[in-house]
Amino acid sequence: MRIRKKDRGITEEIPTATMADVAFLLIIYFMVTSTFAATRGLDFALPKEEDTPPMIEKEESVLIEIQPGGQYVVDGQPMELGDILDYLEPRLERNPLKPVIIRPDPQSSYGYMVDAFDELRQGAERGIEVKNISIPTQREIEAFWN
Amino acid sequence: MNLHVRKRQDAVIPTASMADIALLLIIFFLVTFQIEVDKTQVALPATGIRLEVPEEAAYISITEDGTVRVSTGEEISQIVSMADVHTFASSTVSKYPGRPFVLKADTDTPYRLVDQVIDALKQSQAETIYLLSEQEAMGAGAAAGG
Numbered sequence: 001m002r003i004r005k006k007d008r009g010i011t012e013e014i015p016t017a018t019m020a021d022v023a024f025l026l027i028i029y030f031m032v033t034s035t036f037a038a039t040r041g042l043d044f045a046l047p048k049e050e051d052t053p054p055m056i057e058k059e060e061s062v063l064i065e066i067q068p069g070g071q072y073v074v075d076g077q078p079m080e081l082g083d084i085l086d087y088l089e090p091r092l093e094r095n096p097l098k099p100v101i102i103r104p105d106p107q108s109s110y111g112y113m114v115d116a117f118d119e120l121r122q123g124a125e126r127g128i129e130v131k132n133i134s135i136p137t138q139r140e141i142e143a144f145w146n
Numbered sequence: 147m148n149l150h151v152r153k154r155q156d157a158v159i160p161t162a163s164m165a166d167i168a169l170l171l172i173i174f175f176l177v178t179f180q181i182e183v184d185k186t187q188v189a190l191p192a193t194g195i196r197l198e199v200p201e202e203a204a205y206i207s208i209t210e211d212g213t214v215r216v217s218t219g220e221e222i223s224q225i226v227s228m229a230d231v232h233t234f235a236s237s238t239v240s241k242y243p244g245r246p247f248v249l250k251a252d253t254d255t256p257y258r259l260v261d262q263v264i265d266a267l268k269q270s271q272a273e274t275i276y277l278l279s280e281q282e283a284m285g286a287g288a289a290a291g292g
Contacts (some may be wrong), residue, residue: 016162023168030175040196041248041278044266066257076218110208111253113260114191114277121195137265138258 066104070112099132184223188252198276208251235270246274
């Protein structure tokens with residue numbers, strides 16, 4: 001009897017081509033559904049709400065007012081944003097805890113307040129650290145200031 | 147003349163490694179994937195200082211037209227009126243003490259709206275606010291400084 005020889009040309013293998021298809025479909029799903037979320041920002045520690053907040057005399061502090069058009073007025077003098085730290089430097093040397101108050105006009109844009117706050121925070125990189133930044137709200141200004 | 151018969155080989159593109167690469171990409175997406183609780187589209191202000199916002203944080207977003215959305219960080223944000231922000235903040239502080247609030251406001255938002263939100267957070271005994279921002283363009287700070 002003649003036994004037919006088996007064809008040894010076919011090798012055993014696990015088909016993996018479809019695995020790549022499935023994997024790429026999952027990648028496309030994640031790429032479409034994920035968004036680049038902004039997860040960084042400026043931190044701002046809120047003071048504890050007290051019935052009698054510490055009294056700060058206007059003369060003791062530096063007042064940064066923000067006009068509706070985005071102009072900065074520091075202690076009554078119009079000033080460029082980049083000049084504020086230079087103005088503060090000698091005052092902070094005399095009193096490192098000198099309070100700096102940012103008071104934006106209600107009609108101004110939020111971005112101007114953030115610019116001023118960021119500028120003051122960046123002072124630490126130049127050796128002009130503003131330790132005491134305050135942003136009173138309109139209610140606080142009306143209740144305790146005027 | 148005895149010519150050597152060439153063995154015929156099938157052309158195969160090796161695809162097994164493609165699945166490995168795809169699975170590595172999937173693992174990357176799975177690890178970095180975060181559910182974004184607030185998908186409000188706003189033009190964030192640009193700052194030089196940007197700190198990482200904690201993963202567990204409550205969100206308050208304000209668009210340029212004054213639409214306010216809130217989320218405790220556990221669910222997708224929903225629209226509320228400005229009058230309800232104080233209630234939201236108080237309940238979040240009592241439910242999740244110490245949880246920071248992330249303020250995601252459009253750079254052109256009128257400051258009076260932001261002021262009302264900050265005031266509500268202060269009255270609710272919130273401890274920290276993160277003012278969400280984008281990375282300042284290189285040299286923008288110097289340009290702003292004049």
